[in-house]
Amino acid sequence: MPAWRNTGSDYDPHAHGWDLDPDEYDAELVREAQQWTWWKRVKAAGIRQSWLMPDPYVGASSDVPLDRALDNRERSSDRNTYRKALKEIRDANYRDIDAWAHSGHEALARADAVTGSSPTARRRRSAAIMEALGFYQTGVAVGELSLPSRFTGALLWSSTENRPFHRARHGLALAWWRLGDFDKAATALKTSLWINPDDNQGLREHLPLVEARIPYEKVVVDFGD
Template sequence: MGMRNSKKAKELEALDRLIEEITVDAYGDDEQLWAFRQAFEDDVALPADGFVIGEPVSVVAINYDGNERRGLTVTCRREDGSEYVVAVSEVVLPQASEGARYIAAYRRWLNLDPYPAETKRRSRRGRQHKVADDDIDLSKPVELVALSVKERAARCRLLGSDRIITLRASRLWEVVPGAIVTVKPGKQWRYGGHPYLSGEIQSTRIDVKALDLAPLGLAEMGMWDPKEEYWGEEGEPIEEWAKPIIAHGPRPMFEMEQVLPGEDPDDPFNDPITWSNDLKDAGERAEAEKILMELCQADLRCLDAHSHLGNFVFDHRPQNAIRHYEVGLRIGELSLGDDFTGVLPWGLIDNRPFLRCMHGYGLCLWRLERFDEAAHIFEKMLWLNPSDNQGARFLIYEVKAKIAWEDREVE
């Protein structure tokens, strides 16, 4: 699992362009180090939340003292207020931030891996930055991003930052990981060093573009050709849904990056999703759901966690399930853009979490009698995965005929 070589090559090319831009008028290591230092000062906002060997820190300054061997250094402030200095190359900043991009370029200039293991894979229980007492104005509504949800509390982060806080409020059954929650704050306090907030939930919404998530990678996997697909027996008419797909001709194939915190790269059949499914099958639903929530808390881009959370409540609460599926769908769509015309085949297994979210979302739309929206989703599924391993072609006609879910044909 993870990024394919083509995506990595493009990332490295982009870093090389950034390095060239920074060092274009600098000659020798000393001048280039000063150029990097100036670039950080001009383009990276400080203080910034970061990590050093897994410890949450605030990066308060980036310096160069003329010692070429030492290179650029950062002054880091711990949660207890103490400060220390480390090399810039040892600091990890939020993945989608400008600072992370500049550190990656600097590491590449040093002939180091621009993306060390700590930036690529996050554990399910890693330490995180916490909301400070002065981060929240109790006189104004607060916008939080839900990361994981329990019956009486939700682990959240402040919208626009990576700082976490636990929300205690009623109506949490309406909240799913990835949703933005607007809260009228009541009381703020700390217990055991962790920040808490109580308040009244005023509204929830799904707006993935506002979450500042790094889009999942798309790896090019060759060309898909409709001439190589099976469209029925010879002499049989082509189904209507397939005609525009065939007429469009060959299209590029892609595989979407799959994020799965806590996976074992040496054992692809031993991962948190499998553990959750095993617990669910054993009747331990609470523990199974807890694992999925922890995955979302570690990285909201774990699409399979969203799809399986939707599956948990699909049978009895489609109005809740649809929120889980939609968050996963919208996160995946960040990678596609509005003009994506490629194919995401089911046979490339890392595409499956996204396609599962799309399928679940379409089924919920149907159950909620939002027929036109459901038809659009099923048509999009067929366009993205013409081999239709999920059977969208068998659903689309009933949806377009506005046949209620309860009246559908069941084999």
């Protein structure tokens, strides 16, 4: 599963990024950006190659299976049919990272829907979160198989081919956070910020909360994708 380098758009942190003009941006945001450790690391690395993740449906029409599943879910609100459709997509093409990511989202949504604090409720909630974690881990692993060893490049959100991988990585961080493994959640967030410093998903807002070991349940989290 090769990855292709997007030779026309290397990532230059000094040309795009978080070195904000205080005359154009909120002063508080400017001060915050200057203190972000992850952003300092990105700037120190300088210009890096920008890569595209492989398309699991090369040569196919724009009507991909996941799009149909999402459209059907919106029309019918049938969660069971949606879950079955995601499984069929995963079984038919394991390289569809977005199917793994959305399967994780669906499992986390089921966890959020469990109410109460009884032992049964806690078991159901934990089982759904663990299921989500497995989906996200698989999606991330599939994506990493397409990257060169010791990958140091950037995978920008602006390239739509990269978005499924970012969705899976975001979900992975949320699952670890939900399970209370703050160290793994922080590592996942920092890695995502390294490969997509523009941070279109708002992960920079999650990172200080995770590092402060604030429980997931005390924060309203959106998938941002």
